[in-house]
Amino acid sequence: MLRVRPFRARSLVVLALALWVGAIARDQGDLWVEATVLPGLGIETSVEVLARDGRLLRAYTVADGRWRMAAAMGAVDPGFTAMLVAYEDKRFYSHAGVDPWAMARAVAQAVRYGRVVSGGSTLTMQVARLLEASGTGQLAGKLRQARVALALERRLSKQQILQLYYQIAPYGGNLEGVRAASLAYFGKEPRRLTPAQSALLVALPQSPEGRRPDRMPQAARAAREKVLARAVGAGVIAPDQGRAALREAVPVARRDFPALAPHLADRVVAATPGAALIRTTIDASLQARLEGLAVEAVAAHGDRLQVAIVVADHRSGEMLANVGSSAYRADARLGFVDMTRALRSPxxxxxxxxxxxxxxxxxxxxxxxxxxxxxxxxxxxxxxxxxxxxxxxxxxxxxxxxxxxxxxxxxxxxxxxxxxxxxxxxxxxxxxxxxxxxxxxxxxxxxxxxxxxxxxxxxxxxxxxxxxxxxxxxxxxxxxxxxxxxxxxxxxxxxxxxxxxxxxxxxxxxxxxxxxxxxxxxxxxxxxxxxxxxxxxxxxxxxxxxxxxxxxxxxxxxxxxxxxKRGLEPLPAPPAATLMVANGALPQPLRQFRSRAAAFAVADAPAVAFPPDGAEVELMADGLLLRVRGGVGPFTWLADGRPVVVAARTREAVVPSLGPGFVVLSVIDGIGRSARAKVRLR
The missing domain is CATH 3.40.710.10 (DD-peptidase/beta-lactamase superfamily)
Structure with a gap:
């Protein structure tokens, strides 16, 4: 006669009790189930900042440092769901939270082999265990999971139960939920998964640390193969798809979560406390391109130069990209400082x-x-x-x-x-x-x-x-x-x-x-x-x-x-009231600007500022420097009555080819006034 060790016997008792609970679960008048106090279903998920097209710009861990991201049914590949149900709970859509047939099979296998060969937990029971963080091997814990599972099934739809699983299933380290796992291991949202990717995500929650692909790639591959074999057997995927999936590489490292527009994301999260999902006008692809440009812009200018970039559609006022620094990190450039909002001189x-x-x-x-x-x-x-x-x-x-x-x-x-x-x-x-x-x-x-x-x-x-x-x-x-x-x-x-x-x-x-x-x-x-x-x-x-x-x-x-973009949008045509004429056709008051200071300055006649009258000046190799003070340009200079500089727009000029001796220098301004100075050159 087959002897079963005591702890295995306790497991059989647990299974038998759960089987009994499942048998009475369909009695809607069962006060035991109706009186169940459910754990809190308001699961805290990561705050997400989204781009204009719904793409994830940045997400934040929950309070305990875990990545746990909201996941609606439409956000997960249906192929993953089909594979999950086939592997974990093939009667999920028909049982009431506890599967009597699965329990019966588990008892029979345990009796035959003297050990627990397969578990009888349903997906709903797994959700119950995860919600309460209860153990799997204790009698009270197993019974509680069954009771909560039955109560969950009466109060939630199957889709809502799956959604809870999507969000709280463990995937190793600080990853919880299928979205966090897909982003960390595949670098993408789980809307479209390959059969190999789906299989890995189905396998990991059974042993999230023992099968972590970034630490235990061989164990992860073996677990994935088992899921793929079950999926082929259940007709979820075709045999050729299963063979192709076996050849797909297992990811061996975790990827960083998206962190586009990090400074801006911090700002909008701080401005909307309590919001779990914040939609922005940012263009994710453009943001990524300009963040790359920012890195290039400072690369050849030492380790302290910084850059910031803002792009907007001026017709709508929508901001399309916001780069607060070349890199969001504590470095010599002070990359954590948002330079789009820093006060600077313009x-x-x-x-x-x-x-x-x-x-x-x-x-x-x-x-x-x-x-x-x-x-x-x-x-x-x-x-x-x-x-x-x-x-x-x-x-x-x-x-x-x-x-x-x-x-x-x-x-x-x-x-x-x-x-x-x-x-x-x-x-x-x-x-x-x-x-x-x-x-x-x-x-x-x-x-x-x-x-x-x-x-x-x-x-x-x-x-x-x-x-x-x-x-x-x-x-x-x-x-x-x-x-x-x-x-x-x-x-x-x-x-x-x-x-x-x-x-x-x-x-x-x-x-x-x-x-x-x-x-x-x-x-x-x-x-x-x-x-x-x-x-x-x-x-x-x-x-x-x-x-x-x-x-x-x-x-x-x-x-x-x-x-x-490839080319520029044309600037608008001039408004009908625009006066488009040359200076000579302007109304007289608009032909030349006269400010209060300029009006006062124009009253001053020009004067030779250098060389001053009566000075003795040594000639330089390139000639004689002339400087005028006052007056209105342009200026014409004469040496002994002979023009040497004509219509100069600047107040300084250099005159070559003047020999030594006495010379009379004269300057005439733009409105005909003049000044002179007699100097000796040597």
Whole structure:
């Protein structure tokens, strides 16, 4: 007579009791089952941030550090479900939570072999065990699982029970649920699985640590083969599919979970506490391409240079990509800092708004002449970045050349407070040192973020009407910042900017900027549909010697547009009210700009600043340096009545071929006034 060891006998008792419970389960009046207190069914799952097409951008572990991800029926390959049921519980769709036939088979096998050969647990009983983390071998635990399984079947549908299994089945390490396992082992969602992948995911929960493919690949392969054999026998897959699945490699390492737009994901999760699923406007493929571009952009510039990129559809206000740094990690670049939201000096990127406001105020037109000359604004005497003055230029050229004196003169006429108010209407939350705006804000003397500056340029691109950038929620219409005419004029000027070396020649409207001390390099541009902003610098605010927006950030801007799409969308046609004429056809007040400071300066006659009258000057190898103060360009210089420099736009000139001796130097300004100095050359 077959003898069964005591602990095996206890197992048989458990099986017999479960079989009895299963036999009475169909009696709907069974108070024992009805009175069951179920464990909590509100399973905590990972918070997920999704792209615009539903793809996973980033997920977060639950409170205990586990990856446990929500999984609806439609999110899992039906082939996996069919294989799971065939292997684990072939009468799943017909039993009431406990399968009497499976229990009977398990008892018979145990009696025959003297040991437990197969378990009688159903999928529902497994879910019950996982929900309560109860043991499998104790009498009380087994009986409790059967009772909970019967109660679950009365209160949940079969699909809901499967969904619970999808979310809490263990897969080794800190992985729970089929989605987490599929992403970790295959790098993809479980919507489409190969038979080999499905088989591995069916096999792992039976021994999640003993069969982990990243640690026990041989055990994982053997378990997968067993599931495949059962699936072929049950007709779930064809024999040739089973043979092909056997040849498929078993993954031997875990993959990283998706972590696209990590800075932005952190921000939206913090802004929506309690939300399990956050849908964004981010384009996952574009985000990945631009994160790659960010890595390339800083690779050749040491280990401290950082970059940030923002892409938006300015028509809708939807943000399509947001790269907060070249890498989301604690490194010398301070990669954990989100540089799209860091306050930085915008340099010259504020200038287009100043010009647009001047156009709207009736102070100027793109073809208006303005003087680029040394000026003093109540003790504030700015200079151009290259320390060179161009004399009389058109406003169009002044903006394209990013000259400082003309834009400060315009700001002086408009008023710094109006400029700051316009920035805030555009959605730029500018921080002004001391709280009171001065003329320096036109040259970047304030703190702004990259996202805010992209919002400003989006407003210019949209015909002067702001629309806050959004990554979640509905579109919101903002305030008008510029008239449609002024916005178009600014865009038309910026579209005439020459592209950086090696970039395709096109009509991208863009502006670069470099902050004081070379701490920030900017490039922001738009076409008829999209706007992109680039910031480069060091996250700690220290200077980057030799960094200029035109050299450093502008090439990245053009590369970003190339990764966004093949070609540019055309800029809009000019509004009907746009005055498109040359300078000579402008109304008289618009032909030449006169600011308050300029009007005062024009009253001063020109004077020879160098060499001063009566001086004795040593001739240099390249000639004699001449410098004029006051007056209005262009300037003509004469030596003893003979022209030596004609129509100079700058205030300095070098005259060669003057011999030693006394000479009378004369200068004539653009409106006919003159000055002279007699000097001795030796």
């Amino acid at each position: 340099g010259s990127t504020v200038k287009p708004l100043v010009y647009g406001l001047a156009f709207d105020e009736g102070l100027a037109h793109p073809e208006t002449l303005i003087e680029d000359r040394p000026m003093d604004f109540g003790g504030y005497a700015p200079q151009n970045f290259d320390k060179v003055f161009r004399g009389m230029v058109r406003l169009r050229e002044a903006l394209q050349l990013s000259l400082n004196l003309p834009v400060v003169a315009l700001t002086d006429a408009i008023g710094p407070a109006k400029l700051l108010a316009a920035l805030r209407r555009a959605g730029v939350e500018a921080q002004v040192p001391g709280g009171k705006p001065g003329l320096a804000i036109a040259l970047g003397g304030l703190g702004v973020t990259l996202e805010d500056m992209v919002t400003l340029y989006a407003a210019i691109a949209r015909g002067g009407v702001a629309r806050p950038l959004r990554v979640t929620g509905e579109a919101v219409e903002g305030a008008r910042v510029l008239s449609a005419v002024a916005a178009w004029q600014v865009g038309d000027i910026l579209s005439g900017m020459p592209p950086p070396a090696g970039a395709p020649a096109n009509r991208l409207a863009y502006k670069t900027g470099t902050s004081y001390g070379h701490r920030d390099a900017w490039a922001i541009g738009f076409d008829g549909a999209h706007v992109i902003g680039i910031w480069m610098g060091r996250a700690d605010g220290t200077p980057v010697p030799g960094a200029f927006g035109g050299d450093l950030a502008a090439p990245v801007l053009f590369q970003a547009f190339a990764r966004l």
